[in-house]
Structure formats: structure tokens, C-alpha cells
Amino acid sequence: MPQLHARDYERMLDIVVAVLESENPGELRHLIAEHLLDALDCGTVIFARLPAGDDRAGHVEGWAPRRLGGDAMTDMVQRRIRQRHPLIPYLAVGERVPVTMNQLCGDSRWHNSRWRSEAHRDYGTTDQLALPMPAENGALRAISLGRDGAFTEHDLAFATRIQPLLATADRHVRELHRLREAVAATAPGVDPGVDLGAGAGAGRLAVAQSHGLTPRELTVLGLLSEGITAHGIGRRLTISPHTVNRHLEKIYRKLGTNNRVSTVLLAKQAGIVP
Template sequence: MALGRRDYESLLALAVHALEQDGTHAPWPAIAEALADHLDAAAVTLTEIEGGRGRPLAWSPSRLTGPRVRELSRRSVAARHPLITHYGSTADTVPRTAEDVTGGAEWRRSPARSVIRRYLGADHVLAAPSARTAGTVRGFVVYRAAPFAPAHRDYLRRAQPLLAAVDAHDRALARFRTPPAEDVPRRARAYGLTPRELTVLTLLGEALPAKAIATRLRISVRTVHKHVQHLYRKLGTGDRVSTVLRAQSLGLLPADAPGRRPSVPQPGQHRPHRVADRLP
């Protein structure tokens, strides 16, 4: 199906917006907003699927709060959302609706549909992958009250190469993106982090082991581990390196934080801390 003039104007606007970015902010919230407007959607999220879990990275409309969007994601995973399962377990890149994957009758009575109706007032969902790396797929998820027309699918299919290029461009710029200090507490609150958890995250970014963090904050090592487990859950990670990388991508830590890479001792060099002192 051929795209109309308005479709091409929208794609051009997305490309211009991405190229105009100076690297200080990720382009995704504005792109999600543009997609929501063009597709007449109740909401659009940029979601990353890893290990069977969905993690929202950006969304529109802006009135949706971070905690609400993440709760939607958690409940969708618990309800075995068919698109999360499908794109997380296959190499498929074609934009598909939940009805495509499960069938219309099964989707209408599925718990996942009840979840999106409760949180977004939507009945239909369409996903379009934009990037895939080892074990991870990232893409846009579009929610609508009305069914998707063939034109909506075709538009997203044509937009995919552009979105993939923007993703690669943004990943490259993220290495140089340092969040303004005044923005970090606001971003931390958006992800449900407490001030103490943000402090622990900052020290993780400095590559400090649990014992050193406990000493610095005058708390027990056990309490440090408790805070770290909360960080893993809220950021959707499973170890300290991926947590630091995730925090950098979300603008919670500067991109050049020392924790970006695990240190490797040189031959003959002793590790400064015992294995028991290091975080899991």
C-alpha cells in the first residue's frame, strides 16, 4: 500500500528531528509523541524486551507517569502479553498486532488485553521492532482504542529503517551524553528510585564494592545489598555492570562513569577486595 503525502511528511519530520539532536538528550520521547499523533494512538511506548521482560524507555503522552508506564509493563509481562513473548523469542521484525499473534478471539478474552484497557483505555496494540542486539530487542508499541488499518502497519513498516538508524545514532551519542546535575533527581524519581538508592547507584558507578559503599554511607553491607536489589528490580537489571550501563542510558549516571567496564587485573596484580566484598 502506497503511503500518502502526510505519511511522508511525518517520516521526514522524524528524520529531521533525529538529525537535529545535539547529543544532550535522547530523541525518543519526541519521536513517541510524533508517532502517537500520526497514528491517532492512545499511547506509544519505546519498549526493550530482554529475558522475557518488557522495559519502557520512553512514552507518549507525557501525562503518563513513569511509575504508571512501568506498572503497565510489569502487569503485561505477568499477563503473558503475546507481543512480548513473540518478539522476545523469535527473530521476527515485521510489525504485528496482538491479534496477528494470538488470533482475534483469544486476544479479546486475554488477561493482557484487560491490562491495557485498564491502564490506557485501549483494546488494540501494534508493535514494530527498531533494533536487536544479543538477547535484546527494542521497538515501539502503539496502543489504540480502534483497530489498526493496513495503512498504520505500512507506515510503521516504512518507518522501521529510519527508527533503526536513529537508534544506532542515539547509542553512539549516548557515550558522550552527561545528564545535567539538576535533572538526575527528577529522572530518579520517575523511575521510582529513592534518594538513598540514587546515592548507592552513584557509588556503583564509581566501581566501589559493597564494603566500601557501606563504609562511605555508614550502613551495613547487608543494607547495601538490599538497596542494590531494589535497583536491579526498578531498573530491570541483574548485575552491577548492566545496572551502571542501564543508568547511563537513562541519564541517571554520566556516560563515562568508571563502572562502565569491569576492571581486569593485570598479571601479577592482586585484586584490592576479597570476592566476598564485591557486589553480586
């Protein structure tokens, strides 16, 4: 595998920082897509959700550049499903290694395919690189990157190294969405899609920010309030128990507590968690 450079790791770190500093889960996949667009010099980046069976439904969860529009991206994904894009059977058999379409199809088949000609016509891209992502509720998921020109072995090495990071960020996004939905279910006036700092309507989410809690710390606190251990939180978020404990130490300091029981009790009394 080709050697990665210092700049490659700087770009990975940029994505980590962007994810942890973002206060709006609804924008995180778009944010990651924009960073990948720049890091790999792409024309398009799409978080795609694909059917595992005969169901032809599919949609996008994030994309870049944003000007392409969600409706157009969803239409394109559904068209690729009808056209039996080679990525779908690749994901369906459990493959998780980043791959280019040239590798999947062979140069000749890909070059003469409808998938490539339409991508070139609509977006100016001639090659695609797919990063499989964790499946969810039976649906196959992947990040598809398009470029005018072939992806290199170095690009594949970068994709392989960053894939676990992106999977962890994806779980972080899902946990934040789940926490917001739980908050909304117990507080009907709260919109689960608002930013943490959106003002009067943000309810518990604004309270969390007033205590200085980051989105990641709020996610950890929400799982803690459900009685999940540090090891369990680590497995859920794909981080080490040591990292979980560091988050807990920061939460204790910000809330002025010193143990889990008092922290959860205070968080519930303050309205930070349901």
C-alpha cells in the same frame, strides 16, 4: 501493501528533522514517541525493553504522552512480562515485521485477553501495534503503540516503511549516549545527561556546539576519532558511506580542516572529543 500518501512521507520527514535537530539524547525517544502518537493517531506509544530469557526485568526507554509517567509505564511493562504477553515470544524467535496483536493472537483470543482488558481500563486502548527494534545486550526491544480502535493495513504499511528509519534513529541515540559517557569518563566534572547547550557544566559538549556541530556531526566525529572508517561509521549508524562523507565535509568546514588526521587532532586539542 496499501499505497502510502504524501502526508505519510511528510510525517516521516518530520521525525527525521526532529531527531537531527534535537540536542538532548535523553529526550529523543520521547520525542519520537510523540511524533508517532500523532502520525498514527494513537493513545499510547512505548519504547519497551523486554527480557529475552527467564529474567523478568523490563523497563521503558521512552513513551508518549509524557503525562503517563515512567514509573507507571515500567510497572505496566513488567506486568505484561509476568502475564506472558504474546509480543515477547514473537521477538524472541527473531521476528522483525511490524504486527498487531490481533494478527498474533487472533481476534477472539485478543478480545478476551487480560492484556487487552487492562490496556482498555488503564489507557482506553483496544488494539496494539508493535514495531520490533534492534536488540541490545541480549534484551528484546520494541515500540508498542496502543489505540482505541483497530489498526489498519495502511497503518501497518506506514509502520513497515518507517521501521528502518526508527532503527537508525535508535542507533543514533545509542551512539550519542556512548559518546557522552566517554566524555564523562575522561572529564569527571561533565554530566553525560546534560543538553549540548546546558552551560558551564557541559564541558566538551558545549565546545562542540560552539563550533556549530550538530548532534549527528558530533556522533560521526566521535566515531572518526576512534579510527573507524567511513564504511565502518556507516555500518554503525546504518547510513551510506556517501552520507558519512557529507557529514565529514561539513565537519571539516566548521572546524577549518581538510582531512581526517588534522580534524581529529584539532577536535582533541579543542576538547570536543576525548
